[in-house]
Amino acid sequence: AVTNVASGVAASTKPKYSIPDDGSLSIEDMPVNYRYKAPPLDLLRDYGADPQALLEENEKRKVNSETIVRVIKQSTGIDVTVENxxxxxxxxxxDIAIPDDVSPKDVFHAKGDLAFRLKVSDLRMYNVPNESLIGIEVPNKVVSIVGLKSTLASPEYKALKKKGLQFVLGKNILGKAVxxxxxxxxxxxxxxxxxxxKSVCLSSLLISLLYRYSPDEMRLIIIDPKVVEFNMYKGIPHLVFNDIIGIDKRALAVLEWAVGEMxxxxxxxxxxxxxxxxxxxxMIDTTKVKRVPYIVILIDEFADLIMADEKNKKKIENYIGRIAQKARAAGISLILATQRPSVNVISGSIKTNVPSRICFKTATSMDSRVVIDENGAEKLVCKGDCFYKTSDEGFLQRAQGAFVDNPEIRSVLDYIRKNNKSYYDNKVLELINAYATEDEGDDEDFAPQTPGGEVDxxxxxxxxxxxxxxxxxxxxLRTKLGIGYNRAATIVEWMAKMKYVSDCLDNKDRTVLITQEQYEELYGEFTRDF
Incomplete structure (x- = not known):
């Protein structure tokens, strides 16, 4: 059965829209046209650097510019000019310009001499995208803190038309909000x-989403291995259910549920x-019909989830692979975070399916290659300094991540809780708990099991x-039995757990393992009443 909501569709549209009656796409108790009171910006702090220190830094840039021209001439014999x-x-x-008959690679040979003369441990040289210039990035002696407030108040952010799931990362080298x-x-x-x-980045990401989107537009599921890092988010109306999941069987169950929801x-x-x-x-009229919210699933310290459940590692990777490949249209997004980016944690399958990356300073060049596919992240200069690339733009870009501290976060979350009513989907939590508590049995034993519990x-x-x-x-099953999507998915999962059908691994169809004779031994006469 479905609930026809065609009356809520804009007059210019023809299709009749319907939502399953089991509430899987929207939270049943939540009113249509939910009014969200977003937090004010003055709950966040302004950050600024010492004006005198900034003045000295600016004077130093003029000296550095002259040094760069001189050192490159001495090291390579090439005359260059500083354009920007x-x-x-x-x-x-x-940004330096080189003669037309000179290869950029010849200039790169001066990198070591430049670092020595500029008195820095390292610097970065690269071809500036879409320009015939070589960029030389030199660490500042004085680092300016990029507050989350300044990015949310920036002209770039304010000018954006609201769509998708926009969040602020920080500011780029031009000082513009990313x-x-x-x-x-x-x-x-x-x-x-x-x-x-990394943790500050996740917090600024979440807070910027909470500033921009209401609970009827976006919902969160947070898996937190420390159980305390994101515990402060409990009680906000943006959660799918009012709980923060730890690294236990429920974490795997969340991914299992997400595949079904997708x-x-x-x-x-x-x-x-x-x-x-x-x-x-x-296309719908939101004064008459509830939106279908985007779902964001954040898994902090993904390595802990993988390492804590070696037995189900393949399942976890399979679920993530299935979600990553198909969930864009379904409005389900995964955020995987880890401070241990080894190949054992971030497999080739995960890297292929999750092409968008944010990488802060890593411990080794190998870690850098695992995350961004090249060296360089190990030489980032300070907290918040990061490389990022998206699936739309495959090249690396640099930014200073937005900073937000715990008192600011608590102020924002307290405001949201006090000024907005929460509606949760407790059926999802019940389903996840049920997945987690069911006996898994021996994964290698594909013999049909004796039924346990009530089988209707x-x-x-x-x-x-x-x-x-x-x-x-x-x-x-839905057609022949007249049941809803979630009911059918739950029955299939029951069949898999009882070893009547195989698990769905590597995006292959399930195999039927039970025979008609085995069915009759367990449940009696086999009738074809369908």
């Missing part, structure tokens, strides 16, 4: 050594003629359909 001096929060970039769209990525890997800014949403979009959740939300007639009939067709199809 761009002062960023943590580094200054000197605003990224998680819905376009739609998955993100965040990494960096301890104390280099398939549910795909079926919903296909039936209603929409290519993605954004298109559907743009719908489940038995579904099993007979699967045995008769020798294939597992959620859509066929």
């Amino acid at each position: 001096i761009i002062a960023g929060p943590s580094v200054t970039r000197y 605003v990224l769209d998680l819905a376009r990525m739609p998955h993100l890997l965040v990494s960096g050594a301890t104390g280099m800014g 398939e549910t949403r795909y079926q919903f979009l296909a039936e209603n003629g929409c290519k993605d959740i954004g298109e559907y939300n743009a 007639e719908v489940m038995k009939k579904a099993l007979r359909i699967v045995i008769d067709q020798r294939r597992v199809s959620n859509s066929a």
